[in-house]
Amino acid sequence: MKVDVAVIGAGVIGTYIARELARYNLNIVIIEKENDVANGTTKANSAIIHAGYDAKTGSLKAKTNVLGNRLQEELCRELEVPFERIGSFVVAFNDEEVEILKKLEEQGNNNGVPGLKILNQAELREMEPNLSEEVVAALYAPTAGIIGPFELAIALAENAADNGVEILLNSKVTSIDKSNNKYIIKAGSHKIETKYVINCAGLYADEINNMVNRPYFEIVPNRGQYHLFDKTAGDFVNKVVFQCPTKAGKGVLVLPTVHGNVLIGPTAENTGNKEANETTTEGFTFLREKAEKVVKSFPYYKVITSFSGLRAKTPTGDFIIEEVQESRGFINVAAIDSPGLSAAPAIGNYAIDILKTSAGAFEENKSFNPKRKAFKPFTELSMEEKQQLIDQDPRYGRVICRCEQITEGEIVDVIKRKAGALTLDAVKRRARAGMGRCQGGFCGPRVMEIIARELNIDITDVVKDGIDSYILTGATKTIYDDTENLAAATKED
Ligand SMILES: Cc1cc2nc3c(=O)[nH]c(=O)nc-3n(C[C@H](O)[C@H](O)[C@H](O)COP(=O)(O)OP(=O)(O)OC[C@H]3O[C@@H](n4cnc5c(N)ncnc54)[C@H](O)[C@@H]3O)c2cc1C
Incomplete structure (x- = not known):
């Protein structure tokens, strides 16, 4: 080529x-x-x-x-x-950290960041009521x-x-x-x-x-681990909430996602390995300690998944x-x-x-x-639009992912697009099937069937995410005709 x-x-x-x-x-x-x-x-x-x-x-x-x-x-x-311009806070717990906020504000002004402002405790609480009472001030950045x-x-x-x-x-x-x-x-x-x-x-x-x-x-790989919370924890914070940065990075943060979940993380760990994207108990303990410092009574039972990413430093x-x-x-x-x-x-x-x-x-x-x-999420359409779509293609009337209410029509759409989905997680990233509370536990097998059918491949060739991440390796039970042997065995008895 x-x-x-x-x-x-x-x-x-x-x-x-x-x-x-x-x-x-x-x-x-x-x-x-x-x-x-x-x-x-x-x-x-x-x-x-x-x-x-x-x-x-x-x-x-x-x-x-x-x-x-x-x-x-x-x-x-x-x-x-x-994309939502919701703004961010860097919070301070003491006078020393307020000095860091002032330095960040000055650096931001020099960098050309518009609208930076240091807020006092009362102003902050009004905008972010779930923050810990120990937070004394914050740098507000409306353009984040x-x-x-x-x-x-x-x-x-x-x-x-x-x-x-x-x-x-x-x-x-x-x-x-x-x-x-x-x-x-x-x-x-x-x-x-x-x-x-x-x-x-x-x-x-x-x-x-x-x-x-x-x-x-x-390039030195540096890992960051996260917890993602269910959408029912979604209004826990309104803005991106950072703690004061340290030498290791921007610190642990708490934020809403564009899909209405809450995310906390990341850690900052030099792994020495460019494929070390596992999550660890130590990482989770660290995240919990840091997040609890900044937000009151975090609903940990609402964590639906954890993941990590590697920074190319x-x-x-x-x-x-x-x-x-x-x-x-x-x-x-x-x-x-x-x-x-x-x-x-x-x-x-x-x-x-x-x-x-x-x-x-x-x-x-x-x-x-x-x-x-x-692709427009089916759930966001009006009743008339939904009916119209189902009349055109009945697959839009079949819900596959119950948590996120994703239909078969939407899954087929993201597979058929240019640069379309070829794997289970590729469907998840595009159509959000499997992104909800059950994390694909229910809809995963159905999505695999749809991928196999639309790409005209065997279901055992459908992978989860990376190359070779096979999900099915063969049947758990095989039914075969062994009538003769069975008859002989019965006679002997
Ligand atoms: C924990 C963490 C938190 C972060 N948070 C933020 C944030 O909130 N905001 C922000 O602005 N940034 C953030 N970043 C940084 C941001 O995610 C990255 O800067 C950005 O995603 C980098 O994109 P990229 O295209 O350079 O790299 P990648 O997305 O890694 O793309 C590189 C691609 O190259 C491919 N590749 C590698 N080797 C080969 C090869 N030999 N042949 C063919 N292909 C190859 C890889 O498979 C990969 O797909 C964060 C990063 C991490 C890890």
Whole structure:
């Protein structure tokens, strides 16, 4: 396959860059090792669009966070992705921490974050009544928001595919050769010749760089664990509530999600292993201690699932977005740890500007369509709309996921889309079947049957999430005709 641009990695960064490059007349491919887009760090994080006061003034993190925050609104509107600008608090428990709030406010002002304000206890309690009485003040950032993180990357991938970008899944990049101003990439069963490479491989960006260039940065995995609470705990907090940051990171936070759940987390643990995304008892104990400090009587019996994600950190602490000196047309977009989700549109635009500087101007794709239609949850339709849809396709009248009230019609829709779902968790991330209180306990087998039927594969070939995550291995009971042996055995008795 011959293309102009190969984007390695289908997280929020790779899918954003590919979608934006589709505005030009270019042949673009996204190469992804997993069996779905958004299957790396993009699927497991705090889902916050940070305001931008955390990062050191002048750093790439600070610049792209503040700009990215501003760009998210329009992007999410175009792609119909859930995004709510609910605001955030950093809370302080004593005078020492109030001093930290003042420093954050000053840094935020220098970074260009609008509307920052330190609130006293009474003002705070009025806005967030469930906060602990021990909280004495908070830094309020009205521009912070919450988003559906994997929904954003999935929408970007769908829109990129609609605009002609090819997405190769199950295609791990194993080698890149540079010769005569072009790159030859081996990825799974594919051999791709490209003029430009954009390395958005998250935790593995250092390894991709090292296939072509001198090793000049290292990605250090850092794990964050979470608890997700049932929707009945959903109005426990109204805003994103941070504690004062420490050297380890932004600290444990409590926040509502765009779907009405409550999330607490994350931990910050250097794992030394890029695949160590398990959850641990120590992690949960830590989360509980921290969360209970900030919110009164947390309903722990309402935890419906726990998960973890791995930050792609680098010892220097800032994003790495640059063309490699010795490799023209090879651009690293690496070490995109937090606030990479918030900053994604600005990070992507910055990388594309670098590419244009290196390659020259690109011709505009006049047929580029920036809009993508989300699937509309059946439960949110009016009675007339529901009836209309059922008349057109009776599968919308069959509820498969009882917790989230997701119909068969919606599940089929997300399987049939471009960049559609191929696995159980891919359906979960798109249609929310299995996201509710039972976490797929009831609907899982039904969803598997639908996937097998729609993709025309055997049900034993349906996987949960990652490659080889098989759910069924064979029948538990086999019925076979053994009448003769049975008759002989009965005679002997
Ligand atoms: C615990 C935690 C909390 C966070 N909270 C927030 C937050 O609230 N707000 C915020 O702004 N940011 C947050 N972040 C950061 C944010 O999630 C990341 O910055 C963002 O998701 C990074 O996206 P990405 O596309 O660079 O990486 P990824 O999503 O990891 O994508 C990289 C892709 O490259 C693929 N890949 C790797 N190697 C290869 C290969 N050899 N061949 C082919 N494909 C390959 C991977 O499979 C993966 O899909 C958080 C991160 C963590 C871990």
